[in-house]
Amino acid sequence: MNDNSDANTQTFTLMDNASGDQYVLPVLESSVGPRVIDVRKLYADTGCFTYDPGYTSTGSCESRITYIDGEEGVLLYRGYPIQDLAEHSDFAEVCYLLLYGDLPTSDQKAVFEHDVTYHTMLHEQVNMFFRGFRRDSHPMAIMCGVVGALSAFYHDSLDISDPRHRMIASFRMIAKIPTIAAQAYKYSIGQPFIPPQNNLSYSENFLHMMFATPAEDYAVSPILAKAMDRILILHADHEQNASTSTVRLAGSSGANPFACIAAGIASLWGPAHGGANEAVLNMLEKIGDVSKIDEYVKKAKDKDDPFRLMGFGHRVYKNFDPRAHVMRQTCHEVLDELGITDEPLLDLAIELERIALEDEYFVEKKLYPNVDFYSGIIFKAMGIPTSMFTVLFAVARTVGWIAQWNEMVEDPSQRIGRPRQLYLGEPERDYVMMSERK
Numbered sequence: 001m002n003d004n005s006d007a008n009t010q011t012f013t014l015m016d017n018a019s020g021d022q023y024v025l026p027v028l029e030s031s032v033g034p035r036v037i038d039v040r041k042l043y044a045d046t047g048c049f050t051y052d053p054g055y056t057s058t059g060s061c062e063s064r065i066t067y068i069d070g071e072e073g074v075l076l077y078r079g080y081p082i083q084d085l086a087e088h089s090d091f092a093e094v095c096y097l098l099l100y101g102d103l104p105t106s107d108q109k110a111v112f113e114h115d116v117t118y119h120t121m122l123h124e125q126v127n128m129f130f131r132g133f134r135r136d137s138h139p140m141a142i143m144c145g146v147v148g149a150l151s152a153f154y155h156d157s158l159d160i161s162d163p164r165h166r167m168i169a170s171f172r173m174i175a176k177i178p179t180i181a182a183q184a185y186k187y188s189i190g191q192p193f194i195p196p197q198n199n200l201s202y203s204e205n206f207l208h209m210m211f212a213t214p215a216e217d218y219a220v221s222p223i224l225a226k227a228m229d230r231i232l233i234l235h236a237d238h239e240q241n242a243s244t245s246t247v248r249l250a251g252s253s254g255a256n257p258f259a260c261i262a263a264g265i266a267s268l269w270g271p272a273h274g275g276a277n278e279a280v281l282n283m284l285e286k287i288g289d290v291s292k293i294d295e296y297v298k299k300a301k302d303k304d305d306p307f308r309l310m311g312f313g314h315r316v317y318k319n320f321d322p323r324a325h326v327m328r329q330t331c332h333e334v335l336d337e338l339g340i341t342d343e344p345l346l347d348l349a350i351e352l353e354r355i356a357l358e359d360e361y362f363v364e365k366k367l368y369p370n371v372d373f374y375s376g377i378i379f380k381a382m383g384i385p386t387s388m389f390t391v392l393f394a395v396a397r398t399v400g401w402i403a404q405w406n407e408m409v410e411d412p413s414q415r416i417g418r419p420r421q422l423y424l425g426e427p428e429r430d431y432v433m434m435s436e437r438k
């Protein structure tokens, strides 16, 4: 393949060595980041597909929401660095930014928060839905089921061709997801559901629904609410990751947004994606002691052992995950504020990180701690059970999914997602009657 760039139009020339034919492919310019070879007409022109399992070299859409430079460890939401947003912004403002493309004025923010909080309650029949689950169900299973069920309750916001319906469905999803998450938790411990309080901020309300009981006063700690807000900001979007691509693919057929977000939650659940925060804590507990770290690092490097260091590595970041930096700092702040001076899991995590970052295998493969490495320790300190960790990721990522879904629906070039395949099965053959089969 030759790069035939010139100043105005850039192209790639593809040479078919079998026939000697050459094909010129257009090259598209990103506003920041690598150039993109436009292969949309490749099959029509050449009769060939591209093959890219895991989509390591394939862009699936145009987007203006989130940008990652994996080599430099950069993450931008609508152009704003994640570190700046984590320091100066709050989650409601970040939701507005992701949905509308710009930071809100104070009036815009007040209206937005009012409009979203209006939808925090669940339909009473949805509340009853929870009772169909076993008490020991994993809360992510409940999330998939209840979020999917929302499409059966909010018929008045299912016409995806109507911008007003899309907006109401978007607000509903963002407003109701913390209520559903907190109720999944309350259900698992047999406590009554605590209704949302719309005078609280997004994070305060979530913590209130998680930890208040009807029997006692509960005051949300401002420090924990701030930390929760920061964690939500860090997880809010991450361009075309597995769950976001799932939401887009489900939505590309015209499916309703509640069903699409339920699909995203299912994808997020896996340990290679959002399930990693739960897996990190389980791993740290299993390692148990600093003296065992070498043994586990050895296991992680062994090709014949399926064990991986959870919370390490990323498809895109080949440098530090910028979210992990903020997360580590937040972890120290939360433990300090809570007066937790001795957290053996944190000591273990710090030592594991140090050893792995000096190990040739991890250095050579550019495996750094990712956002999930420290988040579990913070959640644990806040009193959140391990099974809820990925649920919190889903609460945060809902706004990203919704923003990406809206962008897709509004994109005139959007078509149903339909990847092709490299077929390696049997060619056509004759049907064999049962009596003749061996």
Ligand code: CMC
Pocket: 054, 238, 241, 271, 272, 273, 274, 275, 276, 300, 301, 307, 308, 309, 310, 311, 312, 313, 314, 315, 316, 365, 367, 370, 371, 372
């Ligand atoms: N421990 C040990 N080896 C690893 C790890 C790890 N955590 N991650 C990758 N490798 C090795 C892998 O075995 C492979 O080696 P080789 O080239 O010799 O076959 C090489 O590094 C490249 O890995 P890959 O699996 O081809 O990379 P990927 O881009 O397909 O996977 C990943 C990325 C995040 C799934 C993977 O790094 C992983 O499984 N990490 C642990 C799970 C985790 O922490 N996930 C959270 C990701 S961040 C939050 C989110 O966005 O969801």
